[in-house]
Every structure is written in structure tokens, then in C-alpha cells.
Amino acid sequence: MADTSIRLYIPNLPAPGQAFSLPDSQAHYLANVMRLDEGDTIRVFNGDAGEWRAGVTKISRKTATLETLAQTRPPAAEPDAWLCFALLKRQKTDMVVEKATELGVSVIQPIITARTNADHVNLERLRAIAIEAAEQCERMHVPEIREPVPVMKLMAAWPERPLFVADERRTANLLAPATGLSALMIGPEGGFTDQELEAIARIPIITRVSLGRRILRAETAAIAGLALLLAAQP
Ligand code: SAH
Numbered sequence: 001m002a003d004t005s006i007r008l009y010i011p012n013l014p015a016p017g018q019a020f021s022l023p024d025s026q027a028h029y030l031a032n033v034m035r036l037d038e039g040d041t042i043r044v045f046n047g048d049a050g051e052w053r054a055g056v057t058k059i060s061r062k063t064a065t066l067e068t069l070a071q072t073r074p075p076a077a078e079p080d081a082w083l084c085f086a087l088l089k090r091q092k093t094d095m096v097v098e099k100a101t102e103l104g105v106s107v108i109q110p111i112i113t114a115r116t117n118a119d120h121v122n123l124e125r126l127r128a129i130a131i132e133a134a135e136q137c138e139r140m141h142v143p144e145i146r147e148p149v150p151v152m153k154l155m156a157a158w159p160e161r162p163l164f165v166a167d168e169r170r171t172a173n174l175l176a177p178a179t180g181l182s183a184l185m186i187g188p189e190g191g192f193t194d195q196e197l198e199a200i201a202r203i204p205i206i207t208r209v210s211l212g213r214r215i216l217r218a219e220t221a222a223i224a225g226l227a228l229l230l231a232a233q234p
Contacts, residue, residue, distance in 0.1 A: 002041070004041065037056065039055065054066040078106065078183070082183035084109040093118070096223070151192075165185045166209055167209075178229055
């Protein structure tokens with residue numbers, strides 16, 4: 001019987017004391033990869049339930065049943081910051097999703113711009129990456145990953161949320177940490193077009209921001225920008 005440091009995201013945790021079985025992939029992970037036995041414990045979490053220690057009550061090669069034992073952390077609010085970024089090639093998109101999750105975003109919104117080459121993503125795959133990153137970094141919430149949308153469409157329906165647009169072209173102030181609602185927008189490798197910048201500029205609560213003096217690759221800009229934006233969040 002061991003208390004392991006394994007931490008799994010379980011979207012619908014039942015009431016304490018009630019047994020629940022894991023989906024196949026998580027059961028496989030516990031049984032065959034981590035080789036857990038009955039009586040071993042892990043931590044399970046989601047944004048509503050918080051984090052709980054849970055004991056393995058039954059485990060076979062293909063199935064695992066657990067029971068929540070005691071809460072280890074109450075549910076906690078997390079930053080409400082969105083990342084909107086022009087879709088990148090697969091590996092880079094994967095990396096941005098992983099790092100954005102670690103840095104604490106609430107929503108990841110891929111955008112399609114005139115100079116974006118990629119136009120489709122496997123959302124299931126990206127969601128799996130976000131879940132794994134949330135499990136690893138001790139977050140309570142898994143960011144929501146939205147369907148890619150054209151930037152012009154996103155701007156036309158932009159909500160009341162301060163938008164920080166990373167702009168390498170002119171002298172903007174360095175992005176400062178924000179508290180409360182926010183969104184960071186990162187353009188494609190080729191930059192936004194003038195038409196796109198005009199549409200973005202029409203948003204009432206927009207600030208153009210710099211991420212330093214060098215021109216960063218889009219994925220670097222996303223990660224560096226989120227680090228600056230979220231540095232002061234609780
Ligand atoms: N316009 C350039 C490079 C675009 S870099 C070109 O034509 O090659 C890709 C995106 O990263 C930009 O759209 C911007 O959102 C962001 N970015 C990169 N470096 C930046 C910086 N120093 N300050 C602010 N944003 C930056």
C-alpha cells in the first residue's frame with residue numbers, strides 16, 4: 001500500500017465514499033504503466049471538486065476502480081486569461097498548448113489569419129495534452145480548447161475582455177502583469193496583415209504590447225507573453 005504522487009484529472013468525481021471506475025486509458029496507465037495495486041492511493045482532481053486522495057479498490061489489467069478518501073485541496077479560482085494564437089505547425093501548436101496550460105490560461109483559442117498556413121487541428125489531441133499538463137503542474141482546472149476561428153470573426157464578436165495584442169512592429173510598452181479578465185493575442189510567423197490590425201484596433205479595450213526588443217518566433221512569443229501577463233496572478 002503506497003501513497004503515490006500520481007495525479008489524474010477526473011472531470012466528474014462522484015460524492016466522497018462512492019466508488020468510480022476509470023476510463024480505459026487511465027486504467028491502463030495505473031495498472032500496466034505505474035503497476036499500482038489495491039490499497040495504493042493517487043490524487044484525483046477537477047475544478048469543481050478540488051483535489052482528493054483516492055484509493056485503488058480494484059485493479060486488473062484493463063480496469064481500475066477507485067474511491068475518494070479525503071480532500072487534499074479545496075476548489076480554487078484560477079486566472080481567467082485567454083490565449084488567442086495563430087495556429088502553428090503541429091509540434092509547435094502542441095508545445096504552445098502544453099506551456100500555456102502550465103502558465104495558467106483558462107481558454108486557448110487558436111485563430112486563423114491571412115498568413116496562417118495551418119488551418120485544422122485535432123482538438124482531442126490538444127485536449128489530451130492540456131489534461132496531461134494540468135495533471136503535472138498541480139492546476140485544478142484544465143483550460144478549454146476552442147475550435148479555431150478566423151481572427152476577423154473573433155474580433156467581430158469580441159466580448160468585454162481586455163485584449164493585449166503582441167505587436168512587434170511598433171514601439172509599444174512592455175506587457176505588464178494583469179489581474180482579472182485578460183486575453184493575449186499572438187500573430188502568425190508572417191505577422192498580422194494591416195487589415196487584420198485595423199479590425200483588432202476597433203476593439204474598445206485593446207492594448208498593443210511589446211514582448212521585448214527582439215522579434216520572437218510565434219511560439220516563443222506566446223510563452224514569453226503569458227509568463228509576463230500571468231506573473232502576478234494568485
Ligand atoms: N512580423 C514578423 C514576425 C512575426 S512574429 C515577420 O513578418 O516575420 C509572430 C508573432 O509573435 C507576432 O505577430 C507577434 O504577435 C509576436 N511577437 C514576436 N516578437 C514580438 C515582440 N518583440 N513584441 C511583441 N510581439 C511579438
